[in-house]
Each structure stands twice: as structure tokens, then as C-alpha cells.
Amino acid sequence: MPETAWNVDRLPAVAARADAPRHTALVRVTHWVTTVCFLALLVSGLEIVVSHPRFYWGESGNVLTPALFSLPIPSSRATVPTGYGYVLPDQNGWSRYLHFEAAWVLVLTGALYVIWGALSGHFRKHLLPDVSDRSMRSFSRELARHLRFARPVAADAWSYNLVQRLTYLLVIFVLFPLVIWTGLAMSPAFVSAVPATVTWLGGRQSARTLHFLVTVALVAFLVVHVAMVWFAGFRTRVMAMITGVSAPTGGPE
Amino acid sequence: MSPISRRTMITRGLAAAAGLSGLAVAERIADRYGLVPPDHGGIYGAGETLTYATHRLLTRHSLAREFSRSQISNPPFANEIAPPSDQFTRLQADGFKDWRLAVEGLVAQPASLSLDEIRRFPARRQITEIACEEGWSYVAEWIGTPLVDVLRAAGIMPQARYVVYFSIQRSWWESIDMADALHPQTLLAYAMNDGDLPVGFGGPLRLRVPRQLGYKSVKFINRLAVTDSLKSFGKGLGSASPEGGYSWYAGI
Numbered sequence: 001m002p003e004t005a006w007n008v009d010r011l012p013a014v015a016a017r018a019d020a021p022r023h024t025a026l027v028r029v030t031h032w033v034t035t036v037c038f039l040a041l042l043v044s045g046l047e048i049v050v051s052h053p054r055f056y057w058g059e060s061g062n063v064l065t066p067a068l069f070s071l072p073i074p075s076s077r078a079t080v081p082t083g084y085g086y087v088l089p090d091q092n093g094w095s096r097y098l099h100f101e102a103a104w105v106l107v108l109t110g111a112l113y114v115i116w117g118a119l120s121g122h123f124r125k126h127l128l129p130d131v132s133d134r135s136m137r138s139f140s141r142e143l144a145r146h147l148r149f150a151r152p153v154a155a156d157a158w159s160y161n162l163v164q165r166l167t168y169l170l171v172i173f174v175l176f177p178l179v180i181w182t183g184l185a186m187s188p189a190f191v192s193a194v195p196a197t198v199t200w201l202g203g204r205q206s207a208r209t210l211h212f213l214v215t216v217a218l219v220a221f222l223v224v225h226v227a228m229v230w231f232a233g234f235r236t237r238v239m240a241m242i243t244g245v246s247a248p249t250g251g252p253e
Numbered sequence: 254m255s256p257i258s259r260r261t262m263i264t265r266g267l268a269a270a271a272g273l274s275g276l277a278v279a280e281r282i283a284d285r286y287g288l289v290p291p292d293h294g295g296i297y298g299a300g301e302t303l304t305y306a307t308h309r310l311l312t313r314h315s316l317a318r319e320f321s322r323s324q325i326s327n328p329p330f331a332n333e334i335a336p337p338s339d340q341f342t343r344l345q346a347d348g349f350k351d352w353r354l355a356v357e358g359l360v361a362q363p364a365s366l367s368l369d370e371i372r373r374f375p376a377r378r379q380i381t382e383i384a385c386e387e388g389w390s391y392v393a394e395w396i397g398t399p400l401v402d403v404l405r406a407a408g409i410m411p412q413a414r415y416v417v418y419f420s421i422q423r424s425w426w427e428s429i430d431m432a433d434a435l436h437p438q439t440l441l442a443y444a445m446n447d448g449d450l451p452v453g454f455g456g457p458l459r460l461r462v463p464r465q466l467g468y469k470s471v472k473f474i475n476r477l478a479v480t481d482s483l484k485s486f487g488k489g490l491g492s493a494s495p496e497g498g499y500s501w502y503a504g505i
Contacts, residue, residue: 093498101300189504
């Protein structure tokens with residue numbers, strides 16, 4: 001490991017945490033519970049979308065109204081014109097049961113994580129950018145480093161870099177709340193109690209379309225996240241998220 | 254790792270026992286207050302129960318959104334039109350004058366109502382959205398008799414907990430709890446958008462439950478049964494939906 005690869009700004013943090021776990025137990029458990037729930041929600045959500053792969057804007061929409069866009073896939077309902085000459089089997093029953101159960105586990109896990117993250121200083125210490133990093137210059141430098149696919153520096157094994165921090169903050173405090181909100185906006189009973197949930201989004205079909213688009217953003221995050229973990233050393237990083245222990249040398253592979 | 258001391262073991266045992274009995278007590282209380290859905294068994298039971306209980310605590314009296322006349326979908330979408338049975342076709346040929354709605358179970362005076370008798374109750378008109386679990390929806394004006402009025406007229410008994418309702422299509426039957434059965438927007442709908450309710454939309458009589466998804470709004474209703482338990486209906490899961498893999502509660 002050449003000396004120059006160390007980010008001197010983050011060196012003290014590295015030294016201080018040499019014996020501490022890379023990720024605390026709560027972060028590790030909530031990370032994997034969220035992973036399982038997200039995959040369950042994704043698979044069941046896709047199954048539900050297959051029964052009506054058309055999206056609309058506004059309050060209502062059906063096969064008699066023009067679609068905002070539709071997915072070029074076959075459907076599990078004969079009433080949907082797809083251009084394919086066949087109808088897929090209906091999977092909505094278990095998909096809906098699984099979708100809402102996984103949503104509950106994810107929301108409760110997320111609530112635990114957010115409350116703990118706020119009280120323990122996790123967000124302040126590990127996710128909010130360091131004061132010295134809060135500038136466009138830092139951001140463009142870090143972004144350029146990502147776009148060049150530069151080798152991760154040793155500090156990356158011990159703390160999150162700027163682009164990583166901003167991305168995680170976006171996922172935790174913007175995308176997840178949005179996907180929960182747009183999901184609730186599709187519940188006819190919930191919106192009877194809290195109509196603003198759906199009226200602020202412009203209607204039921206807008207909520208459904210946004211729910212899909214936010215999911216696309218979350219899937220894009222998942223793909224890039226896994227790719228970055230792969231790039232930084234899949235085994236070390238995944239083991240760190242499972243056992244809490246990072247590579248013995250403290251540096252990346 | 255240090256061995257677990259006797260004190261720790263006793264403390265943990267007591268905590269586990271307290272936790273388990275706490276769960277049992279919670280289930281008793283939840284059941285008592287009608288917070289446990291009939292399809293609460295199996296791996297999805299926990300999620301279903303959480304959803305149903307939360308919705309019952311949040312939405313017992315809330316009203317489904319109503320819309321302005323300009324938001325009515327034109328044309329509405331009828332979904333799959335049921336293959337009319339011989340029995341249905343015969344009733345239709347006579348303009349449904351022999352259509353009857355049987356009101357049975359925990360009521361003081363069981364009844365068999367004709368469509369005219371149902372129309373004699375004060376009508377309620379409401380413009381609501383019907384949303385299918387598949388994702389599509391339409392807005393329409395529904396005109397009908399609030400179910401609560403028919404139940405009150407039949408003398409509903411205090412131990413009633415659910416209303417089970419049956420379509421002339423034998424495979425389609427559903428049930429709702431009293432929060433939905435006594436809800437002012439739950440209609441025995443016989444008209445839609447200023448005309449008789451078309452057959453494609455469930456005519457001559459459809460139970461509209463606007464705070465739940467479309468599959469709870471059963472078409473071609475001809476029987477209501479008021480009950481204190483769903484165990485004796487079908488497989489005891491509450492309705493035909495859980496028997497076909499769909500959840501009984503469809504408020505989400």
C-alpha cells in the first residue's frame with residue numbers, strides 16, 4: 001500500500017477505530033433485514049405490476065384511458081392489451097400478502113435504524129459529510145475519483161467517502177420515505193383517514209406511477225451499490241457488513 | 254465468550270415467558286376489539302394482522318374520498334363481465350323484477366327484499382373511485398341504499414360482528430366487519446352515473462365498499478348473512494378471496 005493512497009484528512013479516524021468494528025451490530029442487522037425485505041418487495045411488486053403494466057397520471061386510469069407509459073411486457077390479465085398472444089399466470093394473491101408483510105418489517109426496521117442513528121450520532125458522525133468536505137470542490141473531486149474508477153483509498157475501508165455519504169443520505173431520507181408515502185397513497189382505507197397522502201401527489205394513479213419510478217431509482221442504487229462493493233473488494237466488504245470485522249490490515253484488497 | 258450464569262439464565266427465562274404471555278394477552282385484546290382478520294394464520298398472518306389492526310384503529314369512521322362530477326371517468330371500465338348463468342339470464346329477461354336479496358342470520362326479522370323494496374329506502378349518491386388490486390381505477394357516481402339502513406330495518410342483533418354477502422355467481426362471496434357494514438358509504442348500489450347499474454358493473458345489485466379494493470365490491474348480490482363468526486362460512490377464512498390466495502382485508 002503506497003503511502004500516498006491514504007487520505008490524510010481521514011487518518012485520525014482510521015487510527016482511532018483500529019480495534020472497533022467497521023459496522024456496529026445494529027447497522028449490520030438492519031442492513032441485511034432491509035436487504036431481504038427490499039428484494040421481497042421488489043419481486044412481489046413486479047408480479048403486481050405484471051397484472052397491469054400500464055402507468056397513468058392523475059386520479060384514475062384504466063385500459064380505456066391513454067397511458068402515460070407502459071412496459072413492453074406480457075400481462076397476467078387478459079383485459080390488458082399487450083400485443084403478446086398469451087396471458088401470464090396470476091401471482092397477485094401471495095404477492096400482495098408478501099408485499100405488505102415485507103413492507104411492515106422494512107418500515108419497523110427502518111424506524112429502529114433512524115431512531116438509533118439519530119440518538120447514537122451515527123448519522124452525524126458517519127453519514128453527514130465532514131465539515132471540511134462540505135464544498136462543491138470536495139464533491140467534484142470525490143465524484144471525479146468515482147468516475148475514473150480510481151482504486152479505493154485505505155480510508156474507504158473505515159469510513160464513508162463524500163459521494164457515498166450523500167448517496168446513502170438520499171436513499172435513507174428521500175427515496176425510502178417517498179416509496180413508503182406513495183405506497184400508502186394507494187391504500188383506499190389509509191387515504192380515507194389521511195386524504196392529503198394522495199391529493200398532494202396529484203391522485204391515485206400519479207401515486208402509483210411515482211411508486212414505480214422511485215422503485216426504479218432504488219434498483220439503480222442497488223445495482224451501483226453492489227458494483228461498488230464488488231469493485232472495492234467484495235469479500236472484505238461483505239464480511240465487514242456481516243461480522244463487523246474489516247480486513248486485518250485495515251486496508252482494501 | 255463467558256459462560257451464562259444461573260442468574261442470567263433465570264432472568265432471560267422470565268423475560269421470554271413474560272414476552273410470550275404478553276403476546277398472548279395482546280392477541281386476546283386484539284381479537285376482542287376486532288383487530289385480527291380471519292385469514293391471520295400462516296406466514297403472512299403477522300403482516301395481515303398489523304395492517305388490519307392499524308387500519309381499524311385509524312379508519313373506523315373515516316370517509317372514502319368523494320369527487321366532483323367533472324372527475325367521473327368516461328367511459329368507466331367494467332372489467333371482466335361475468336358469464337351470465339341460466340338463472341341470471343331468466344331474471345334479466347324479466348327486468349330483474351324477481352330479483353331478491355335475502356337478509357339472514359343475526360337479525361330479528363329475516364327478509365327477502367325485491368329491488369323495488371330496496372329502492373324505497375332513502376337513496377345515497379356518492380362519487381367515489383373504485384380501484385382494482387391490479388392497479389387500474391375509475392371514478393363513478395354510485396346510487397344505492399346504505400347497507401346500514403337495510404340491516405337496521407331487519408333488526409341487527411348486538412352480537413353481530415360480520416356481514417357475509419353472496420353473489421349469484423356461487424364462487425364469489427365476501428364478508429366485511431361491522432366498521433365497514435355500518436359505514437355510511439357502504440351501499441347496496443342499484444344505479445350508476447344516472448342510469449340503472451349495468452350488468453357489466455354488477456347490476457342489478459352490487460355491494461359497494463369504497464374503502465376497500467374492487468374485489469370486495471361483489472357484483473350480482475342476492476344474499477346477506479349477519480354473523481358473529483366466520484368459521485362456518487366456506488373454509489372459515491372469511492371469504493372466497495383467501496381461499497383463492499388473496500387477502501380478506503383489502504383496504505390496502
